[in-house]
Amino acid sequence: MQDGLGVAEAANNEIFTNPDTRPSIVLGHMSHALAMDRRRDAVRSQDPNFETALTSVRPYVGRERRDHHHQLDPSSEKWLRTQGMLSKFAAATDLRARGLPLDSWLTLKIPSLMFSSVVDPICVLLDCHYEQLLFNPTANRLIGQLLDEIANVVERMPELRRASPMLQAALRGEGMRKDTIGRLRGKKGSPSKMVMQIERGQLTDIDYLNGYFIQRGKRLGVDMPANEMVVGMVKAKHKAQLQKLRSYIPMEMTSRL
Structure with missing residues (x-):
């Protein structure tokens, strides 16, 4: 887990160097910090009323090829629940996830x-x-x-x-x-x-x-x-x-x- 931004770009530049095989990337942000609960050997939120916001980043394929890729509209909650892995995140009630x-x-x-x-x-x-x-x-x-x-x-x-x-x-x-x-x-x-x-x-x-x-x-x-x-x-x-x-x-x- 990484608090900052730029991990997706670094992954594309160093690992997924072939534009044809680059994956879509999910970015998440929690409204409250996580903490280690050593008594239960688990990670928990520091606030029980936390929320998780998710968004999808489409693979970067270059300007000349961008027009050939269908861009999904992520503006609705339905979009989140119809996208493979994102739907699983949204279905996990403990995450309290929403798509943006x-x-x-x-x-x-x-x-x-x-x-x-x-x-x-x-x-x-x-x-x-x-x-x-x-x-x-x-x-x-x-x-x-x-x-x-x-x-x-x-x-x-x-x-x-x-x-x-x-x-x-x-x-x-x-x-x-x-x-x-x-x-x-x-x-x-x-x-x-x-x-x-x-x-x-x-x-x-x-x-x-x-x-x-x-x-x-x-x-x-x-x-x-x-x-x-x-x-x-x-x-x-x-x-x-x-x-x-x-x-x-x-x-x-x-x-x-």
């Missing part, structure tokens, strides 16, 4: 993606918890820079030309910043997921968070220097931590008796 067209799905996904792309990398750079960012002037300025660059890209994305007026208004004004600060306050003293990944030497999601917006920005001719800077610094910090972990020499205590 891509632009509507992105309208739900983008705000949470922007939060993760802005806040988590800054937590890594400053080595702090979420709530500590609220009282750091430097962090607040960087939040504004990253949000402005990402909003500039999102406004130009073709998939969001018909996006909801609320999202468009949030992108143009202070709405997205207020939403980000509100989410940040809700996290309180929780540790950042990306910080914990770095500490453990695990790969982060940075290529599918800020990296996704940077790639879209390049296609649209939009420069994103602040986002490129944080991506480079997060990767450098991950590399340094990995080298540190690998340099540890395991020691074993033995009895002298």
